[in-house]
Amino acid sequence: MVFAELYDKIYLSLIYADRWKQLFQGLGVTAEITLGALCVGIVLGVLICLMKISGNKPLQWIADIYLTVIRGTPMVVQLLIMWYFVLVAMDNKVLAAIIAFGINSGAYVAEIIRGGILAVDYGQTEAGRSLGLNYVQNMRYIVLPQAFKNALPPLGNELITLFKETAIVGYIALKDLTRAADTIRSATYSPVALFTAALLYLLVVLILTRLLAIFERRLRASDKR
Amino acid sequence: MISVENLCKTFGKLQVLNGVTEHIEKGEQVVIIGPSGSGKSTFLRCLNLLEIPTSGKIFIEGEEITDPHHDINRLRQKMGMVFQQFNLFPHYSVLGNITLAPMKLKKMKAKDAEDLAMSLLSKVGLTAKANVYPAQLSGGQKQRVAIARALAMGPDIMLFDEPTSALDPEMVGEVLKVMADLARDGMTMVLVTHEMAFAKEVAQRVFFMDGGKILEQGTPEELFNHPQEQRTKDFLERVRDCK
Numbered sequence: 001m002v003f004a005e006l007y008d009k010i011y012l013s014l015i016y017a018d019r020w021k022q023l024f025q026g027l028g029v030t031a032e033i034t035l036g037a038l039c040v041g042i043v044l045g046v047l048i049c050l051m052k053i054s055g056n057k058p059l060q061w062i063a064d065i066y067l068t069v070i071r072g073t074p075m076v077v078q079l080l081i082m083w084y085f086v087l088v089a090m091d092n093k094v095l096a097a098i099i100a101f102g103i104n105s106g107a108y109v110a111e112i113i114r115g116g117i118l119a120v121d122y123g124q125t126e127a128g129r130s131l132g133l134n135y136v137q138n139m140r141y142i143v144l145p146q147a148f149k150n151a152l153p154p155l156g157n158e159l160i161t162l163f164k165e166t167a168i169v170g171y172i173a174l175k176d177l178t179r180a181a182d183t184i185r186s187a188t189y190s191p192v193a194l195f196t197a198a199l200l201y202l203l204v205v206l207i208l209t210r211l212l213a214i215f216e217r218r219l220r221a222s223d224k225r
Numbered sequence: 226m227i228s229v230e231n232l233c234k235t236f237g238k239l240q241v242l243n244g245v246t247e248h249i250e251k252g253e254q255v256v257i258i259g260p261s262g263s264g265k266s267t268f269l270r271c272l273n274l275l276e277i278p279t280s281g282k283i284f285i286e287g288e289e290i291t292d293p294h295h296d297i298n299r300l301r302q303k304m305g306m307v308f309q310q311f312n313l314f315p316h317y318s319v320l321g322n323i324t325l326a327p328m329k330l331k332k333m334k335a336k337d338a339e340d341l342a343m344s345l346l347s348k349v350g351l352t353a354k355a356n357v358y359p360a361q362l363s364g365g366q367k368q369r370v371a372i373a374r375a376l377a378m379g380p381d382i383m384l385f386d387e388p389t390s391a392l393d394p395e396m397v398g399e400v401l402k403v404m405a406d407l408a409r410d411g412m413t414m415v416l417v418t419h420e421m422a423f424a425k426e427v428a429q430r431v432f433f434m435d436g437g438k439i440l441e442q443g444t445p446e447e448l449f450n451h452p453q454e455q456r457t458k459d460f461l462e463r464v465r466d467c468k
Binding site: 121127130132133145149 | 273275288298299300301302304305306308310312313314315316325329330358360370375378446
């Protein structure tokens with residue numbers, strides 16, 4: 001009796017009218033935004049971080065303002081401002097979300113990378129510079145590769161946070177995994193779609209955690225004795 | 226080859242170098258000794274501007290490197306430096322450590338750079354370790370790779386900042402041997418060390434630094450056997466006592 005009822009609910013939420021496809025399409029949008037924002041965030045983060053450690057006052061000042069504003073305001077508000085005012089001429093919502101999340105993530109990545117750079121022994125820079133490498137070459141070949149290795153665990157966390165945080169893109173009417181599940185919820189009055197969405201998020205997070213662990217281990221290969 | 230005029234360096238209120246004036250000839254091997262805090266490492270690090278002097282002038286091969294318009298990166302390619310803590314790049318193999326600078330700075334082809342690296346590794350007796358990472362080497366091996374790395378740019382001058390101070394005693398010899406070979410080949414060397422026996426054997430001149438100045442200098446024979454200054458005598462006495 002109970003099982004029949006449960007089956008009905010699952011049928012209605014996931015199978016009827018191919019509703020599961022909406023969830024997977026939503027997951028696709030979520031993934032697209034996450035990956036796009038990750039790329040934007042890393043490029044922006046490295047740039048901001050280099051500005052902050054450059055020793056150039058105006059550049060540091062710009063970086064500080066950016067970090068303060070982005071980390072001091074809610075992501076949802078940033079997203080809404082971005083879509084309704086800053087990118088008002090843009091009609092691609094996914095791209096707008098990528099930009100908004102990328103700019104947000106960049107602030108956190110900048111601080112993560114800065115921590116990674118500070119953790120690289122200053123002797124590395126002295127050795128690099130004493131060979132004749134200039135500041136940029138030394139950063140590129142000596143310091144940043146090691147800084148990334150140091151920063152990988154917190155960067156992995158940032159990726160996972162970013163992935164989950166994209167669930168708010170429904171605010172600009174983007175049909176991501178969360179919004180797709182909620183649409184089904186309102187059509188069926190059943191929580192099944194939302195639970196399924198939660199399960200999918202969890203599954204992806206588990207896979208990401210696993211991949212990051214493997215990646216980290218491979219990067220650490222040179223540390224082995 | 227190296228001329229220093231009235232070199233001063235202060236860290237905050239601490240005066241570390243207090244007017245050093247000195248000249249080092251091409252092909253000379255100079256050893257700097259002195260108590261800790263006497264400014265010997267700072268003096269050495271000023272020579273390739275790892276420390277920026279507060280005042281004074283440094284000329285390398287006739288060029289004033291303390292001139293703000295001077296391109297220090299080009300000069301550093303001609304001055305190798307070896308550090309107490311080795312500072313090998315942990316994310317590159319031994320070969321990668323040595324070939325990096327010639328490939329990036331001299332645009333040397335990978336094959337040529339590797340040939341060069343292998344010949345330098347054979348000079349320091351480590352060809353078997355070409356493809357391992359620094360973490361897999363002993364301290365003495367690391368320092369020999371660091372010397373090979375510094376030599377890869379074909380420097381005219383080699384600076385050594387206490388290269389054996391972080392080594393286990395049984396590994397000091399292998400590093401000193403490489404340095405003695407270099408000296409025999411006529412490399413211009415400036416070496417800060419506590420290895421008095423090595424200084425006696427290899428150096429043409431020994432500087433005794435104290436209080437940010439070169440207090441006394443001379444041949445190893447003069448300085449070690451007939452020191453003039455009381456502080457030099459005290460220092461040598463103390464060093465002998467611990468041996």
